[in-house]
Amino acid sequence: MAETNKLHIAMFPWLAFGHIIPFLELGKLIARKGHHVSFISTPRNIERLPKISPDIAPSINLVKLPLPHVENLPENAEATMDVPYHIIPYLKRAHDGLQEPLSRFLESSTPDWIIHDFAPHWLPPIAAKLGIPRVFFSVIRAASLCFFGPLNFSKGYARTEPEHFTVTPKWVPFPSKIAFRIFEAKKILDGFDENASGVSDWFRFITVASGADAVATKTCMEIEAEWLKLLGDLYEMPVIPTGLLPPSAQESGKRERWHLGYYC
Template sequence: MDNGGALHVVMFPWLAMGHLIPFLELSKRLAQKGHRVSFVSTPRNIKRLPQIPPHLSPLINFVSLPLPHVDTLPENAEATIDISTQKLESLKEAFDGLEAPLTAFLQNSNPNWIIYDYAAYWLPVVADKLGVPCVFFGVFNAAVLAFMGPPSVLLGEEKAWSTLEDLTVAPKWIPFPSSVVMRLHELLKIVKGIGEKKSNMPETHRFGLSIRGSDFVALRSCVEFEPEWINLLHDLYKKTVIPIGLLPPLVQDVEEEGDSKWVLIKEWLDKQGRESIVYVALGSEATLSREELNELALGLEKSKLPFFWVLRKPAGSIEVESEMLPKGFEDRTSGRGIVYTGWAPQVRTLAHSSVGGFLTHCGWNSVIEGLGFGRALVLLPVMNDQGLNARFLEEKKVGLEIPRNERDGSFTSDSVAESVRVVMVEKEGEPFRTKAKEMKEVFGDRNRDDRYIDGFLRYLEEHRCPDGSSS
């Protein structure tokens, strides 16, 4: 082998930034240890990724595979950020069309391992034919994956749920008390958002086949945060589950393109009191309705606390961000709060000493970034697994979920204001602030994370495929 026995690992993430970024972080960690990575995705997604540090770039090869054409997919759409939820099945159909070109690449590149995402349910069969071992990399925490159940449940071989209401209570295979459940309004939203195109492969089947077909499962988590859930996954999957750490981004490794923007943001943050600001960001894909946006804005106003709000408009929207806000809102909160439109350097903002709390959509990437700096969380889940994350984080006492109507998911400005004030300043929120600061020692510890990567690599090296032949 090249590089004195170094591994060659192929990465194949799903076409969503919340998946591409952790796969890239893992790639960087492997490259730091001297291993060679082929990161496979589509041309536009590869261009979107943050720059690789120069000392790692020789070891990370970006492999660009054009996304196959699907009539119902908008032109130039290559990721979930480019489409509405109604077009998700079309994107998955195009993604499945990558099987042939990816197989050809694998045949010619002789990797020792393939690390893949849940959507590529067909990849374990390809890997088996080529005699290359493969790892399912779950970019979710163990609690979320455990709630979803074992492959037999995911594939419908074992009946677990009959109605939507069944998903609003802890499933039978969770042996300890748990509040990690779905809310009815979240389930109704998922059902409504399935879209006009019937699925050729249900989401649950993609998970089930991807997990079952893997040689083992790697997990973006750590034993210090959720030991009971990681142990449960071992039992549910009946195979090795290896936590590989939280892969927190380094401030100096990211957001170089935002330097000019950061100067202006930092100037404002520097003028604020220590831990006085609530940072508000709902990610790149989670979008609120006009009514929800209105209540969030008025809630921030009523909280009377300083805020820095990163406001993104939905994909394809031609609306001006400032027109999405209640009339006169920016004037009334001028000097106390900033509404920042477009991309903002989240990691640098969270790292700033003036930020005390983080109102988040509960995406696992953002949660890791927030807790990595000890920021207490105000939880406003919007889509996908975010509701499960919110209940999990509240159970762990690092955040407080904004109360919502169980049926329609609506929330009020008063509930926003009260939740923000509790987490940021009220006496009853002290346990959240204390616990979040404690979590900084877990989520922000790069040395601990490094040890997890070393353990993961030991396993890869011990079970490696020698030069692309069967292991």
């Protein structure tokens, strides 16, 4: 690959290893294509990453941004696996404190693209101001994204009651049984309420997805062709299936522990 064709891709996953590891696997694939990756997280999370293969390690820059301290967040807690579920909103508040250091990094490093997660609702306008295109990478499958519908709820698709989530959405044009049970739906609605981080998880998701230039999702055409097409129609933007991104062989033994830290 000619030097002029190499891209600099910044990656900024949410502070959960169920997100960090797929982001890292995607970063490895990008690096193997000859591009440069800046993988951004907190110091302790960077230290807990599996070792990167020597053939691509020079192409992946591990960027450590210290996590600000916030009240009620235990010392050295930098990922969801470090805290009980009810403390995660405080981790999100601390994550929001990365806004300024991330902005400085983006301004000084001028990446060609940034691939980001659902949590940094403040990131799209910052990247847009710097002229950096944005890809929202969702670690959940396309069908799950489609279930929650279009990003523009002015089209009349808003759902406000648990029962609304127990049936297949009306915008799914092909046969499907996708739906939540009532107890699951009630839990889903918790994400629509403002939490201790200062905003709701739904606000984060909608703001981030709406501010992206494209959405990537951890799936493939062989499994979700219909859902990927529907997702593009609902989001009105390009959709990129990344593949399933399983962890490398040397990391598979740690997989169970990482799954404990999957929470949003």
